[in-house]
Amino acid sequence: MSGRRGRRSYHHGNLREALIDAALQLIAEKGPTGLTFADAARAAGVSPAAPYRHFADRDALLASVAHQGFEKFADALTAAWDDGQPNPRTAFRRLGHAYLEFARNETAYYTAMFEAQVPPDADRELARVGDRALAVLRQACEALIAELPEGKRPPALMMALHVWSMSHGIASLFGRGDAARRKLPMSPDELLEAGMLVYLQGLGL
Amino acid sequence: MSGRRGRRSYHHGNLREALIDAALQLIAEKGPTGLTFADAARAAGVSPAAPYRHFADRDALLASVAHQGFEKFADALTAAWDDGQPNPRTAFRRLGHAYLEFARNETAYYTAMFEAQVPPDADRELARVGDRALAVLRQACEALIAELPEGKRPPALMMALHVWSMSHGIASLFGRGDAARRKLPMSPDELLEAGMLVYLQGLGL
DNA sequence: CAATGATGTAAAAGCCGTTCACATGGGCTT
DNA sequence: AAGCCCATGTGAACGGCTTTTACATCATTG
Numbered sequence: 001m002s003g004r005r006g007r008r009s010y011h012h013g014n015l016r017e018a019l020i021d022a023a024l025q026l027i028a029e030k031g032p033t034g035l036t037f038a039d040a041a042r043a044a045g046v047s048p049a050a051p052y053r054h055f056a057d058r059d060a061l062l063a064s065v066a067h068q069g070f071e072k073f074a075d076a077l078t079a080a081w082d083d084g085q086p087n088p089r090t091a092f093r094r095l096g097h098a099y100l101e102f103a104r105n106e107t108a109y110y111t112a113m114f115e116a117q118v119p120p121d122a123d124r125e126l127a128r129v130g131d132r133a134l135a136v137l138r139q140a141c142e143a144l145i146a147e148l149p150e151g152k153r154p155p156a157l158m159m160a161l162h163v164w165s166m167s168h169g170i171a172s173l174f175g176r177g178d179a180a181r182r183k184l185p186m187s188p189d190e191l192l193e194a195g196m197l198v199y200l201q202g203l204g205l
Numbered sequence: 206m207s208g209r210r211g212r213r214s215y216h217h218g219n220l221r222e223a224l225i226d227a228a229l230q231l232i233a234e235k236g237p238t239g240l241t242f243a244d245a246a247r248a249a250g251v252s253p254a255a256p257y258r259h260f261a262d263r264d265a266l267l268a269s270v271a272h273q274g275f276e277k278f279a280d281a282l283t284a285a286w287d288d289g290q291p292n293p294r295t296a297f298r299r300l301g302h303a304y305l306e307f308a309r310n311e312t313a314y315y316t317a318m319f320e321a322q323v324p325p326d327a328d329r330e331l332a333r334v335g336d337r338a339l340a341v342l343r344q345a346c347e348a349l350i351a352e353l354p355e356g357k358r359p360p361a362l363m364m365a366l367h368v369w370s371m372s373h374g375i376a377s378l379f380g381r382g383d384a385a386r387r388k389l390p391m392s393p394d395e396l397l398e399a400g401m402l403v404y405l406q407g408l409g410l
Numbered sequence: 411c412a413a414t415g416a417t418g419t420a421a422a423a424g425c426c427g428t429t430c431a432c433a434t435g436g437g438c439t440t
Numbered sequence: 441a442a443g444c445c446c447a448t449g450t451g452a453a454c455g456g457c458t459t460t461t462a463c464a465t466c467a468t469t470g
Contacts, residue, residue: 010434011447011448012448048427048451169373202408252419258416
């Protein structure tokens with residue numbers, strides 16, 4: 001079990017990814033604070049100094065996890081939106097569920113992305129890949145806004161930020177996989193759906 | 206400078222509070238992860254082992270900070286709501302601003318409360334004092350709901366959770382004091398106010 | 411005034427992050 | 441095919457942090 005495939009050689013061959021995987025595992029088990037550079041190295045079967053050949057320091061590893069998380073997140077949202085098929089309303093609802101599902105099932109990624117206080121400049125591409133996720137939300141909002149009469153259209157970015165904020169708020173406060181922070185009379189999914197319904201109603205949709 | 210008032214005696218006299226204050230300072234400076242038991246002890250002018258007379262471990266200190274934060278938070282929200290004076294709408298808007306203001310100005314408390322992943326059972330009163338804050342939101346929602354015709358009244362708890370989620374989402378994503386995570390075309394306050402306006406509109410208010 | 415329990419100290423063990431000099435060997439040049 | 445070079449991994453070491461344990465100090469109280 002220690003070192004898959006027996007690590008036949010002095011060089012690992014794929015240490016960078018192995019460390020990120022190990023980090024994910026450890027974050028899932030013990031939270032982002034519990035993530036230890038030494039632990040990750042151990043899980044990958046290398047010495048404690050080896051990770052420094054791939055990451056400047058512990059925070060850089062966390063930033064890489066966050067980076068990868070944002071990519072998967074953007075992919076998941078893009079797939080859920082599916083260009084607004086078969087119609088924007090249905091696709092929008094799918095999008096909301098996908099958001100919470102990601103937060104629930106990919107807790108390690110999600111916490112690395114939003115709650116491990118990774119400085120956005122830790123990875124110089126972090127902000128960009130983060131924007132990709134926001135762009136999906138924004139695109140969805142634009143499609144919905146298009147259904148409104150011209151005089152009553154809100155700014156798409158603002159609407160996207162509202163959607164994101166409520167989604168993140170719910171995910172962050174109630175939507176965690178295992179350690180639910182608070183008992184609720186409804187599921188996070190239901191809460192978000194109801195909230196979005198009211199919000200869209202308020203826009204006139 | 207080291208040890209205010211010269212620490213005239215072997216015993217500190219007020220170490221517990223001094224440690225919490227030091228923790229706040231350190232969290233504000235270096236984030237909840239940067240908070241170190243040893244640092245807090247140093248700031249209070251005592252040995253690294255002294256804190257253990259007052260807190261089971263480092264996490265217990267963090268939990269106490271969170272606890273105190275929830276109390277101040279609930280107080281701030283209660284004051285802002287001011288029993289709905291002069292009218293629920295005005296008071297509700299004040300409430301929103303107070304929420305973001307707390308997140309902005311009391312960043313150390315806020316992060317300890319919501320982003321330091323303190324397990325809710327770390328302090329056995331934590332959940333209760335957290336509920337006190339929610340209760341204020343709920344009360345405000347009830348006052349607003351009362352303005353609606355009987356057939357169109359949503360559950361107050363659900364509405365409170367929506368309000369909380371959007372507020373927390375905005376505070377968490379954009380509303381930090383110094384290290385703003387993302388550039389916005391509008392202030393967090395404006396974003397929340399606009400979001401709440403749309404939401405209330407959706408409810409029929 | 412002396413005992414006692416609460417509070418603080420000193421020292422030590424163990425872990426972690428990080429650095430540095432050194433080892434290894436995969437891949438490119440010739 | 442031989443040999444060199446550099447990316448990658450190792451081992452040892454330093455300092456800092458957490459936590460425990462035995463001991464020191466002192467405020468209270470009977």
